[in-house]
Amino acid sequence: MQQMTSAATSLNQVNPGIKAILPHLVGLTVLDIGGGKYDTNKIYAAGLGVKLFIYDKYNRSDDENRQALACDPDTIVCNNVLNVIDDGQAMRNLMALCASYQVPCYFTMYEGNKSGISGPSKKGCWQRNWKVADYVPILKKYFSHVVCKGHIIHCQ
Numbered sequence: 001m002q003q004m005t006s007a008a009t010s011l012n013q014v015n016p017g018i019k020a021i022l023p024h025l026v027g028l029t030v031l032d033i034g035g036g037k038y039d040t041n042k043i044y045a046a047g048l049g050v051k052l053f054i055y056d057k058y059n060r061s062d063d064e065n066r067q068a069l070a071c072d073p074d075t076i077v078c079n080n081v082l083n084v085i086d087d088g089q090a091m092r093n094l095m096a097l098c099a100s101y102q103v104p105c106y107f108t109m110y111e112g113n114k115s116g117i118s119g120p121s122k123k124g125c126w127q128r129n130w131k132v133a134d135y136v137p138i139l140k141k142y143f144s145h146v147v148c149k150g151h152i153i154h155c156q
C-alpha cells in the first residue's frame with residue numbers, strides 16, 4: 001500500500017512532458033493521471049486547443065477525479081508520478097489504470113539521482129531514483145507496444 005501521498009511534490013509550472021507532448025494532440029481529449037494540484041498544465045493545454053482532464057488521487061476532489069476518469073480520453077499522459085509512488089504494487093496499479101483505457105499513453109519520470117536506490121530526497125519527498133529505461137520492463141507487462149524516446153515512454 002502507498003504510504004506517502006507525495007501530494008507536496010506537485011509544482012505550479014507547466015511540466016516539460018506536457019510541453020513536449022501536448023502540441024501533438026491539438027483537438028483531442030487528454031487524461032492527465034497524477035496531474036497535480038495546480039491548473040497550470042490545464043490552462044496551457046486549453047491555449048493549445050487540448051481538453052485536459054486531471055485525475056490526482058491526493059490533490060483533486062472526488063468529484064473532479066470521478067469526472068476525469070469518465071472523460072473518454074483519446075490519449076493519456078502521466079508525468080512525474082510513477083517515480084513518487086513508494087509502493088511497487090500501487091505503481092503497477094496506476095500503470096494498469098492507464099492501460100485499461102486502451103489509448104496511447106505517454107509517461108515521463110523524474111530520475112532523481114538515478115541510483116536505483118529509493119528513499120527520501122533532500123526536500124524530504126520520496127523518490128524512486130530509477131532511470132527512465134528501468135520502467136520499461138514493467139510497462140511491457142501492461143502494454144503491447146512500449147517505446148522509449150529520450151525522456152518519454154510511449155505505450156499502446
Ligand SMILES: C[S@@+](CC[C@H](N)C(=O)[O-])C[C@H]1O[C@@H](n2cnc3c(N)ncnc32)[C@H](O)[C@@H]1O
Pocket residue numbers: 002005006007008009010011013014015033034035036037041055056057058059078079080081084085090094
Ligand atoms: C511530482 S507530482 C506531478 C504532478 C504533475 N503530473 C506535473 O507534472 O506537474 C506527483 C503527483 O502524483 C500524485 N500521485 C501520487 N500517487 C498517486 C496515485 N496513486 N494516483 C494518482 N496520483 C498520484 C500526487 O498527488 C502528486 O500530485
